[in-house]
Amino acid sequence: MxxxxxxxxxxxxxxxxxxxxxxxxxxxxxxxxxxxxxxxxxxxxxxxxxxxxxxxxxxxxxxxxxxxxxxxxxxxxxxxxxxxxxxxxxxxxxxxxxxxxxxxxxxxxxxxxxxxxxxxxxxxxxxxxxxxxxxSCLRLMRMIADLQAEKNRQIRHSIEYAGVIQQALMRAARETLAKTSNDSELVWEPRDVVGGDFYHFARFQDGWFGAVADCTGHGVPGAFMTLITSSLLVQAIEHCSPQDPAAILSELNRAIKRLLGQAGPREDLGQSDDGLDGAFFWFDDAKRTLTYAAAKTPLFVLNQDSDDFVVVDGDRMGVGYVDTPMDYQWRTQVIDAPQGTLMFVTTDGLVDQIGGPKQTAFGKRRIRESILAQRNERADVIGMSVINAYSLWQADQPRRDDLTFLCFRP
CATH class of the missing domain: 3.10.580.10 (CBS-domain)
Incomplete structure (x- = not known):
């Protein structure tokens, strides 16, 4: 040597x-x-x-x-x-x-x-x-801290760019909604840079299809689920009639369970137990009716001559999860929507936000109150009223979940 x-x-x-x-x-x-x-x-x-x-x-x-x-x-x-x-x-x-x-x-x-x-x-x-x-161990700690900070910076930049991609993927749907309904407000605010909520709108000759959904998780895992689910949704719409949102939910349920290996006896399954809750609907231009099917997601309907909302509840069954039967059939509900009818659908990030003096959930009642106070205004004004009430309620509490809602007059 x-x-x-x-x-x-x-x-x-x-x-x-x-x-x-x-x-x-x-x-x-x-x-x-x-x-x-x-x-x-x-x-x-x-x-x-x-x-x-x-x-x-x-x-x-x-x-x-x-x-x-x-x-x-x-x-x-x-x-x-x-x-x-x-x-x-x-x-x-x-x-x-x-x-x-x-x-x-x-x-x-x-x-x-x-x-x-x-x-x-x-x-x-x-x-x-x-x-x-x-x-020197002090120099070692400083170096590790610097490396970790650089790694965190790179991850943060990657997630920020992923957020740009996620928004770009939903841009066409947002543009379709804007062209289809001239009185609508769509709010999509992920808790983190990317999120597990997504929306989809598609225009057809005799009406339009809409979906607002909340996938399992938030942040990066939730965003992955939105990419998977939105792709499967497009395929489901092509396979089924857009006029039958319940059939689309069932088709999506089967696709998610197969793709994630969540079909079969529980003891034979892996660790994945993921899916979504959401509202799927079809609006018929000629009949002025909304065909509605939903998984754990209510629809708020306010007619011009009504004093309060009618709440149309969805099925209490999530889409794609291990415990959801492969052949589950969601209910279809048809709602008349004469001119001036106001409709509101939201993921649970709005309803479940903790805040207020007693640290309780924002809840459906405060949503109705915020909308009723501005019921004669345009959808964008009503949406701002809801966001303001939500923010005041949240105060300094951390945001619990992604936030997405749609307010529209079809």
Whole structure:
């Protein structure tokens, strides 16, 4: 084995690389023959020196921690007694020694496992078995924090771009709604940058189809479910008639269960138990009727000559979940919608938001009150009234879920 040159031991600039060698400083070592008095003088000259490596023929044999050493050599008597002796007297004979190519994450675990002395004194870094430098645990923690911050930044930017993609995928549906209904307000606010709520609107010759849905989860998992479900929904509409939202729900239920492996006996299934709640409907232009089918999602209907809403409840059965039967058939409800009828449908993120003086849910009653107070206004004004009431209710409470609602006059 070749011995390292003299330049090998010179102090060099620390390179911030994601492995042990990147956080080490090459401190000129001492040999086992070095006396304690010489080490004492070395620490006196270099007050920033925390630990001093002891190296024999290029191979590290120990580490002298400043605080431990100075404590032992603090009195004239101890200096007189131990000064002429070898520095191995107060040397840690079992320091943590790692290769310069060791990953910082693995290194951090080894530092913790090696004990408190290593956290204070640091560790020795080697290159091909030879002494390379001394690593500081403080520098290690700073480096890991910086790496984590950079990783978090990259993840945040990725999620932000995923949000752009998610909104772009639903842009066509939003544009279809705007062209189809000139008095509508669609609010889509994910709790995080991306979310598990989605909507879909499609115009046909004799009417239009709409869907507002809440997939399992929020954030990135929820967004994945929206991509899966919205794609399956398009296929279901093509396979079934858009005039039959209940059939589309059933078709979507079967597709989700098959795709996610959620069909069959529970004991044979995997860990996935995902699906959606939502409202699917068809509006017939000529008949002015709304055909409605829903999973755990109510429809609020306010006729011009009515004092209050009629609430049309959906089935109490989610779509695609393990416990949902493969052949479940959702109910179809047909609602007359004469000119001026106001309709409102929302995911549970609006209803379930905690707030107010007693920290209770926003609830359906406050939704109705917010709408009734502005019932003669356009849908966008009514939507703003709902959002304002919701925000006041939420106050400083964290948002619980994604928020999506549709207010429209067909």
């Amino acid at each position: 070749d011995l390292p040159s003299v330049d090998y031991f010179k102090r060099q600039t620390v390179h911030r690389l994601p492995y042990a060698g990147g956080i080490s400083t090459e401190i000129a070592p001492v040999s086992p023959e070095t006396t304690n008095i010489a080490v004492l003088n070395r620490f006196a000259r270099d007050r920033d020196l925390v630990s001093l490596p002891v190296v024999s023929l290029g191979v590290p044999v120990g580490l002298i921690h400043r605080n431990t050493f100075m404590s032992e050599m603090s009195t004239p008597e101890s200096q007189e007694m131990y000064g002429p002796q070898s520095c191995v007297t107060f040397m840690n004979r079992d320091p943590l020694i790692v290769d310069e190519k060791l990953n910082l994450e693995v290194l951090s675990f080894r530092v913790v496992d090696h004990g408190e002395q290593t956290l204070a004194a640091g560790f020795i870094v080697t290159r091909d078995g030879f002494y390379s430098g001394v690593g």
